[in-house]
Amino acid sequence: MSAGPGRLILLRHGQSEWNEKNLFAGWMNPGLTADGERQAVLAGHMLAEHGLVPAVAHTSVLSRAIGSASLLLAAMDRDWIPVRRSLRLNGQHHGALQGMDKDQAVAQFGERQVRLWRRSYDNPPPAAPPDMQRLLFSDPRYAGLSRYARPNAESLEAVSARLLPYWYDAIVPDLLSYGCVLIVSHGNALRALVKHLDAIPEAEVGRLEIPNAVPLVYEFDSALHPLTTCGRYLRG
Secondary structure (H helix, E strand, C coil), X not given: CCCCCEEEEXXXXXXXXXXXXXXXXXXXXXXXXXXXXXXXXXXXXXXXXCCCCCCEEEECCCHHHHHHHHHHHXXXXXXXXXXXXXXXHCCCCCHHHCCCEHHHHHHHHCHHHHHHHHHCCCCCCCCCCHHHHHHHHCCHHHCCCCHHHCCCCCCHHHHHHXXXXXXXXXXXXXXXXXXEEEEEECXXXXXXXXXXXXXXXXXXXHHCCCCECCCEEEEECCCCCECCCCCEECCC
């Protein structure tokens, strides 16, 4: 692969226990399955084979992203590089759907409505009930988050609003300083970032899917303008 002044590697975490069970996860914290662990290791091997060597990594604060990044970096002997974690890279808060079987949600609310909640830009799902919120935000990883900043459901628009400041304030400076940056995050967080990078209109973002554990690579010039109109997936 030809070199550019800046390279960004995006990776959705490997298969999680709740992916396997067809459950909405959102800000909840299921771990990786054995298949998910293997997927992360394979992603690391693919990056090494393509000469894509991250100098710094960013993850969400959720175990499935942290674990995927750790396995990927160990597979390419880069587990010593700095890793930054932020809840701004968490996936979409699915509100009352979190923990629900996706087929059950379709049966209860209808396929069209569930698809709007999952794939549209500005339609958040129903708010999480108070007991679910209390359980979620009793997690120490959210101890520093003001109760006024705790989402009870998010649309993709809301995910973008919390993610893009982190893109500009943390990831862009690392691209300029380190040259090759890895982000390991979640499907809808990465959809929000890809929408931004590729200037995808709101009406078209519903067709955008991010597969588990397949590296998506962007290359930038020295002004951080993409060298291509969209990123490229690596395949083994």
